[in-house]
Amino acid sequence: MTTGIVYDPVYLTHRIGTHVESHERLIAIMELLNQKKVFENPDFRLIKPLKATLEQIKYVHEESLINEVKEVSELAKVTGHIQQLDMDTAVSAKTYEASLYSVGGNLKGIDEILKSNVNNVFAAVRPPGHHSNAYKCSGFCIFNNIAIATEYLFREKNIKRVAIIDWDCHHGNGTQDVFYNGSDYGEVVIFNSHQDGRTLYPGSGFINDIGSGKGEGKIINYPLPPRAADDTIMLYFDEIINPVCREFKPEFILISAGFDTHWTDRLTNMGWTYQAPANYLDKIKTIANEFANGRILITLEGGYEIDKQAIAVYNCLQVLNDTKEQLITENPRKSDKDILNYINKKLIPKLKNNLKSYWNCFN
Numbered sequence: 001m002t003t004g005i006v007y008d009p010v011y012l013t014h015r016i017g018t019h020v021e022s023h024e025r026l027i028a029i030m031e032l033l034n035q036k037k038v039f040e041n042p043d044f045r046l047i048k049p050l051k052a053t054l055e056q057i058k059y060v061h062e063e064s065l066i067n068e069v070k071e072v073s074e075l076a077k078v079t080g081h082i083q084q085l086d087m088d089t090a091v092s093a094k095t096y097e098a099s100l101y102s103v104g105g106n107l108k109g110i111d112e113i114l115k116s117n118v119n120n121v122f123a124a125v126r127p128p129g130h131h132s133n134a135y136k137c138s139g140f141c142i143f144n145n146i147a148i149a150t151e152y153l154f155r156e157k158n159i160k161r162v163a164i165i166d167w168d169c170h171h172g173n174g175t176q177d178v179f180y181n182g183s184d185y186g187e188v189v190i191f192n193s194h195q196d197g198r199t200l201y202p203g204s205g206f207i208n209d210i211g212s213g214k215g216e217g218k219i220i221n222y223p224l225p226p227r228a229a230d231d232t233i234m235l236y237f238d239e240i241i242n243p244v245c246r247e248f249k250p251e252f253i254l255i256s257a258g259f260d261t262h263w264t265d266r267l268t269n270m271g272w273t274y275q276a277p278a279n280y281l282d283k284i285k286t287i288a289n290e291f292a293n294g295r296i297l298i299t300l301e302g303g304y305e306i307d308k309q310a311i312a313v314y315n316c317l318q319v320l321n322d323t324k325e326q327l328i329t330e331n332p333r334k335s336d337k338d339i340l341n342y343i344n345k346k347l348i349p350k351l352k353n354n355l356k357s358y359w360n361c362f363n
Helices: 023-033 063-079 095-116 145-156 173-179 230-248 276-291 306-320 338-353
Strands: 003-006 046-047 120-123 161-166 187-196 219-224 253-259 296-300
Touching: 003 095, 003 173, 003 306, 023 306, 046 095, 046 173, 063 095, 063 173, 095 120, 095 145, 095 296, 120 306, 145 253, 145 296, 161 173, 161 230, 173 187, 173 219, 187 253, 219 230, 230 276, 230 338, 253 276, 276 296, 276 306, 296 306
Parallel strands: 003 046, 003 120, 120 296, 161 187, 161 253, 187 219, 253 296
Antiparallel strands: none
């Protein structure tokens, strides 16, 4: 088993001042991986990113958006000041270049998997991407790494069925927007778990949002109430993801991994431990191994308690590499009875009812 880790110092050049989506996030991850001697282990391989081409960025984004990012980055360089694409999304002199390498790191990771040089990949990249759609950057995100990776698999790698699993605490509204009507080049199913949009940015991702046209029934949102702990994501896998994937049979699994679900995260109200994403990933691997030849690529999204995020990333790497006995764990956390009652008696039954017209597994 060999796990690839995409990383390059270019990702640190997207420097946007005093901001929660800081370059310090990646520094903390790499410091812990070095402390744990991950890169001295032959089962892990560092992958250097390539720069994505403009044609690849255009798989998802309008040329006007690409030009805006480039021009605002140039303005930041000329003025020496950080610029804003919106209230939350900042740009520095090196943001445009870092964003091309962020996308390209994911594409290089896919190449390495498909060439059988590695079994799976964690892409420790930034800027993140899952809030950006075709025409607008938002929510700290520039180019939508996971959406472009999906189109890359379809258009350049002859993959026909991709499952996207987004476990960031904030709904991946950009990815949902991009694929709401499906793709012209393949089939994609999006499983999006997040804190309920009534209580958290970006205020989207409700269970009645199921897609339209070619995408109808393939947008599957799981909005969780605040304080939902590790047990709630396991229910999502067992009751929704596992049966749908067994019917869909994905050829490749892409994961938007936000680590802002931790119970201490300053921007969110979820209740996960730092082993929860790894335990979730362990279940996802069963689907990847059965239908996708083990092919999983994870890309970094959010996560703002940098010490907790670093541990959670390390834990995911252990699961990717089949050494889950080395997980760093904290005391288990369980959801309140009212949360579990809501999920078991209302959320999951309603979600299944919404999807039964599209998936035989719910009939």
